[in-house]
Amino acid sequence: MHMRDVHVILASASPRRKELLEKIGLNFDIIPADVAEERIAGESPAHLVMRLSELKGQSLAVKYPQALIIASDTVVSLDAKIYGKPHDGAEAFVMLSSLAGKEHTVYTGLALFWKKRRLSRYDCTRVQFRELTASVIKSYVATGEPFGKAGGYAIQGLGGFFARAIHGDYSTVVGFPVCLFGSMMEELGFPLNQLWEVSS
Numbered sequence: 469m470h471m472r473d474v475h476v477i478l479a480s481a482s483p484r485r486k487e488l489l490e491k492i493g494l495n496f497d498i499i500p501a502d503v504a505e506e507r508i509a510g511e512s513p514a515h516l517v518m519r520l521s522e523l524k525g526q527s528l529a530v531k532y533p534q535a536l537i538i539a540s541d542t543v544v545s546l547d548a549k550i551y552g553k554p555h556d557g558a559e560a561f562v563m564l565s566s567l568a569g570k571e572h573t574v575y576t577g578l579a580l581f582w583k584k585r586r587l588s589r590y591d592c593t594r595v596q597f598r599e600l601t602a603s604v605i606k607s608y609v610a611t612g613e614p615f616g617k618a619g620g621y622a623i624q625g626l627g628g629f630f631a632r633a634i635h636g637d638y639s640t641v642v643g644f645p646v647c648l649f650g651s652m653m654e655e656l657g658f659p660l661n662q663l664w665e666v667s668s
């Protein structure tokens with residue numbers, strides 16, 4: 469089957485995932501999955517993001533068995549802690565204070581459901597933050613940017629001022645690992661050139 473004949477569904481409410489997938493040139497529908505993003509005690513970040521991506525994808529795969537379903541999940545990991553999206557300004561402040569001056573790792577899971585196949589993988593990228601004063605963190609939180617972002621920052625936005633160095637795929641930090649997606653699509657039998665033929 470050619471990519472142009474495939475009904476693609478992005479199971480995500482994340483505007484970043486939509487933008488990254490649009491940049492690749494795919495045509496797709498967006499149907500956010502409504503799953504409780506609960507954690508299991510002691511679960512590793514890699515396991516967590518793959519499990520949540522699968523959960524999000526699975527909830528749509530049962531409703532749209534003919535479609536190619538794409539689902540993702542992102543968390544930030546520092547030492548033994550895992551940070552999701554901050555619930556309020558105080559939590560965002562605590563997250564950013566602990567990221568300041570250190571290197572953390574952003575994990576993004578990616579699950580693809582196609583016909584009877586289900587692929588689940590993850591990618592991770594290390595991000596080094598510069599030192600941040602409490603007043604900088606406070607005024608950053610006041611911009612509202614931390615909300616809805618894992619770890620309480622957006623590298624593609626004002627959070628870019630904090631990221632001194634990154635090691636790995638930038639798109640993984642933003643929430644959709646493009647390079648990993650390409651290799652998973654190949655695994656499902658869709659060569660990369662089919663992906664960009666759809667856009668031309």
Ligand SMILES: Cc1cn([C@H]2C[C@H](O)[C@@H](COP(=O)(O)OP(=O)(O)OP(=O)(O)O)O2)c(=O)[nH]c1=O
Nearest residue numbers: 480481482541542617618621622623641642643
């Ligand atoms: C670290 C980081 C995260 N993020 C975002 C990507 C994700 O949207 C978000 C993590 O939240 P997720 O729970 O992965 O996703 P979501 O709730 O936004 O959307 P859905 O579950 O419907 O797919 O953090 C950035 O945009 N920039 C960054 O630098």
